Amino acid sequence: MLKTNTTVTPDLDLVYKKWEQRAPTSAPTSKPKEVTGQLTSRILCEGRQRWTDKFGDSVRPVRHRKVRERRRATSASTVSVSSRLIAQFKTTPIVTADTLRVVRPFMGQCCACLPDSKVDLISSTTASLGIRDILNVKTELRSGGWLESSFDQLVYSLRRKTIHKYPEVSLAVLTCNRVKEALQQQNEEAEEGVGQMLPGDVGAKNLLCGMQAKISNRLLRLAGWFLLKFLSYFLHSVQIHKGQLEMVQKAVARGNPVIYIPLHRSHLDYILVTFILWNYSIKAPYIAAGDNLRMPIFSSLITGLGGFFIRRKLDKKVGRKDTVYRAVLHSYMQELLKRGEALEFFIEGGRSRTGKACQPKGGLVSVVVDAQLNDIMEDAYIVPISINYEKILDGNFNHEQMGLPKVKETFIGTLKAIWRVFCSDFGSVRVEFCQPFSLKEYLLKIQPVQVSPPNSGSDLSGQESPPESPPPIHKAGSVSSLFGTDIMVEDQRHAIKQLSEHIVHTCVHATPVMCTNMLAFLLLTKHREGTSMKQLIQDFDWLRQEMKNRNRDVAFVGSSSEVTHYTCALLGTNLVQRSSTSDCDDWVEPVLSLPTVFELSYYSNTLVSAYLLESVLVCSVIYHCDIGLFVPSQSRTADVMSASTDDIMDTACEICKLLRYEFICIPPCDKLEETLLETLHHLISRELFKSRDQQMSANIDPINARMSKQFAEVCWEDEEIDGGIFQEQFIKANMERRDCVENMVFLHHVLAPFLESYLLTARQINTNLTTELPENDFLQSVHAFARTRVEQGIAGYAESAAFESIKNALKAFQDVKIIDCYYAGNIRMVEVRDHFEVRDKINNYIGLLESLQE
Numbered sequence: 001m002l003k004t005n006t007t008v009t010p011d012l013d014l015v016y017k018k019w020e021q022r023a024p025t026s027a028p029t030s031k032p033k034e035v036t037g038q039l040t041s042r043i044l045c046e047g048r049q050r051w052t053d054k055f056g057d058s059v060r061p062v063r064h065r066k067v068r069e070r071r072r073a074t075s076a077s078t079v080s081v082s083s084r085l086i087a088q089f090k091t092t093p094i095v096t097a098d099t100l101r102v103v104r105p106f107m108g109q110c111c112a113c114l115p116d117s118k119v120d121l122i123s124s125t126t127a128s129l130g131i132r133d134i135l136n137v138k139t140e141l142r143s144g145g146w147l148e149s150s151f152d153q154l155v156y157s158l159r160r161k162t163i164h165k166y167p168e169v170s171l172a173v174l175t176c177n178r179v180k181e182a183l184q185q186q187n188e189e190a191e192e193g194v195g196q197m198l199p200g201d202v203g204a205k206n207l208l209c210g211m212q213a214k215i216s217n218r219l220l221r222l223a224g225w226f227l228l229k230f231l232s233y234f235l236h237s238v239q240i241h242k243g244q245l246e247m248v249q250k251a252v253a254r255g256n257p258v259i260y261i262p263l264h265r266s267h268l269d270y271i272l273v274t275f276i277l278w279n280y281s282i283k284a285p286y287i288a289a290g291d292n293l294r295m296p297i298f299s300s301l302i303t304g305l306g307g308f309f310i311r312r313k314l315d316k317k318v319g320r321k322d323t324v325y326r327a328v329l330h331s332y333m334q335e336l337l338k339r340g341e342a343l344e345f346f347i348e349g350g351r352s353r354t355g356k357a358c359q360p361k362g363g364l365v366s367v368v369v370d371a372q373l374n375d376i377m378e379d380a381y382i383v384p385i386s387i388n389y390e391k392i393l394d395g396n397f398n399h400e401q402m403g404l405p406k407v408k409e410t411f412i413g414t415l416k417a418i419w420r421v422f423c424s425d426f427g428s429v430r431v432e433f434c435q436p437f438s439l440k441e442y443l444l445k446i447q448p449v450q451v452s453p454p455n456s457g458s459d460l461s462g463q464e465s466p467p468e469s470p471p472p473i474h475k476a477g478s479v480s481s482l483f484g485t486d487i488m489v490e491d492q493r494h495a496i497k498q499l500s501e502h503i504v505h506t507c508v509h510a511t512p513v514m515c516t517n518m519l520a521f522l523l524l525t526k527h528r529e530g531t532s533m534k535q536l537i538q539d540f541d542w543l544r545q546e547m548k549n550r551n552r553d554v555a556f557v558g559s560s561s562e563v564t565h566y567t568c569a570l571l572g573t574n575l576v577q578r579s580s581t582s583d584c585d586d587w588v589e590p591v592l593s594l595p596t597v598f599e600l601s602y603y604s605n606t607l608v609s610a611y612l613l614e615s616v617l618v619c620s621v622i623y624h625c626d627i628g629l630f631v632p633s634q635s636r637t638a639d640v641m642s643a644s645t646d647d648i649m650d651t652a653c654e655i656c657k658l659l660r661y662e663f664i665c666i667p668p669c670d671k672l673e674e675t676l677l678e679t680l681h682h683l684i685s686r687e688l689f690k691s692r693d694q695q696m697s698a699n700i701d702p703i704n705a706r707m708s709k710q711f712a713e714v715c716w717e718d719e720e721i722d723g724g725i726f727q728e729q730f731i732k733a734n735m736e737r738r739d740c741v742e743n744m745v746f747l748h749h750v751l752a753p754f755l756e757s758y759l760l761t762a763r764q765i766n767t768n769l770t771t772e773l774p775e776n777d778f779l780q781s782v783h784a785f786a787r788t789r790v791e792q793g794i795a796g797y798a799e800s801a802a803f804e805s806i807k808n809a810l811k812a813f814q815d816v817k818i819i820d821c822y823y824a825g826n827i828r829m830v831e832v833r834d835h836f837e838v839r840d841k842i843n844n845y846i847g848l849l850e851s852l853q854e
């Protein structure tokens, strides 16, 4: 059968290509019947054969019949004929099979800094348990009787054990000392004329009523059945790793609270997490929901399914802490934790607008840490979660990346969005539950937290509490730092920040790579001017191998050719354009105009983390060695300057520091210098860089000596550094080999759009920020400048006009003490720092960033 297929393939391709050239895509019905018939059966045959070859007869491609029929009916006008055919038979590349167990890397394992958690909950079989498609319940209904086969979803739903007891905590919250003291303090302030007087505890009661969840087992069961039935209308599969869920089940069984912390990509995230847990009969978590979701009908659904409402900003007024609100929220969460309930919150504080993880927020994490430090619970398990979509359900964020305000959620808007979702195709979703780790172990490992007195947890009210008493409520007024000069608590704040960053870093590196991420990444880094389909498929293969080498999981299988065609169709013609060329191969081109390019870079950004440090080092070498990477190859000289490792490392660290609002480059338990040195070594071993030793006299500063020593240790283990002489390493780019140059250009392209945003922000600070300005006005002016550059064709990368990057750049320049921000009333102002070195500093940054532009 395989033989027949291989012989048939070229002929059919030819017939099909000829037909496609004749028939315009707008008239797909003109396709001759015999071609459609032949092609259809070929694809089906090939697909089935490949499937059987790979997985045997026991596993079938999962595809909902209704979806197939509906998609057949609706897809005609939107995608080209070839793409449409591929989309219809997409079961081949997308797989939800048990038997994938051997080839896939097991993602999300605990970091080496948590040795006990790393070996806890996991067994020798965990990694090999394989992938499951949650929407396919047939595999779970073993008996296969009449009832099961006719009403599979209903039977499955009724068999879930969802009768859990959810505690009532209102009384405990309202009578706890923290809330009472907060009310007392507020009333004292009101008497002094600063705040508003509240009768008794009415204020706290109202706040709690509007906040708390009222989980209903019946509603959960109904929602579970509904989702089983309808998710397959717009999703092909929801893939999870069975081993990961087994670990979560074990953690839950221990009775300690489990804290689910997902990265936030879409409104479907929280639905999927509870839905998956429901599938495994695990108790639903209490989920922190921003009060922007408080809408008629939806509010009741949200609270009934586990959501509790929190303010997106805790304090209503800048500079005035709402102590009562903070106390109520804090006590509510801690009462739940005391009773062993699971919590879930989105640590980034909102959905990512860029496809990259956002900087984590510490507020809710601090409540959990506080509960641990105050022995409110014995221990808690943290479960980082990463969810990735082949196509994002929430549309795109182009509007906000163009500097326009976020459109507010409304009842009608939500209904429209749900309708739109039901009428579209979003491919598959992969949900990665990382290995749960013990909070106790993490906190014990961090010295500053350990040394804090037992009852001095950091909390939402920013308090330090004396032992044996509830924490006193802080004094209102401080805007930036809560704790003033109290070093111990400041340390604790830092520890909570580190924990949050650790969680986000784990999630980012566990994120499975979808086909849309890979295609967008290739188009934006390697083929901005477009390429032939043949070349694109080759590169797709190369990138798959790269991901494997970098221990990243790729969430699909199948031939790169089919996956590439399918991905082009899924992204759609407004992002990726295809045209036929004379040599019977398609030409594929990314759409780089504003604002479409932001959507493409959203998908591409998932992969940046895999190349981040290499790209940083290549940028550093470009800056120091002044290599003509961007000049045409014929005028390029192989004889290039070399630079000392110290200089290269310093600049690389500086770039990482500058980009700290874009990426968490390394987990907080690692040292940046060491990780960069390892990466440098790796690049030398790949021959992208050449290294050369130079004997230096001992008259050197200790930092340089240490760096070179470290480098020598990493690169040349047997090399001795003795007495006053050491070997200083010099690095230069390998311009002699074409593949090395191409690789460097590629690695440069990974970060170049971000660096361009930073460059134009620096230039605007230098020239336009002559007096203090409202931050928003200044941001808008930088953004207008960025857009104009794109429109005039001056910009190297249209993505550089992304509003999010410009905002991050401004924050970074504040961090490196070039600008100052302060509040004038409720308005945030920016100004250039009044310091004699500031101009030199900004010019240095401009120099560095300009050297990295093509």
Ligand SMILES: CCCCCCCCCCCCCCCC(=O)SCCNC(=O)CCNC(=O)[C@H](O)C(C)(C)COP(=O)(O)OP(=O)(O)OC[C@H]1O[C@@H](n2cnc3c(N)ncnc32)[C@H](O)[C@@H]1OP(=O)(O)O
Binding pocket: 220, 221, 223, 224, 227, 264, 270, 271, 272, 274, 275, 278, 287, 288, 289, 290, 291, 293, 301, 302, 305, 306, 307, 308, 310, 311, 312, 313, 314, 315, 321, 345, 346, 347, 348, 349, 350, 351, 361, 362, 363, 364, 365, 366, 458, 459, 460, 461, 462, 463, 479, 480, 481, 482, 492, 493, 494, 496, 497
């Ligand atoms: C089977 C069927 C299934 C169906 C199933 C359906 C499920 C149906 C459920 C729906 C569920 C919806 C879910 C929607 C999803 C969202 O709505 S996402 C948006 C809402 N969620 C979040 O934002 C969570 C993460 N955010 C946070 O943690 C933020 O810190 C907060 C709590 C929102 C506050 O933000 P903020 O006002 O901007 O303040 P922030 O600077 O973060 O700090 C606040 C305080 O925290 C403390 N803090 C902050 N950082 C630190 C630190 N490092 N150390 C110590 N203390 C710190 C301090 O006390 C600080 O106060 P200050 O001393 O600075 O004044």
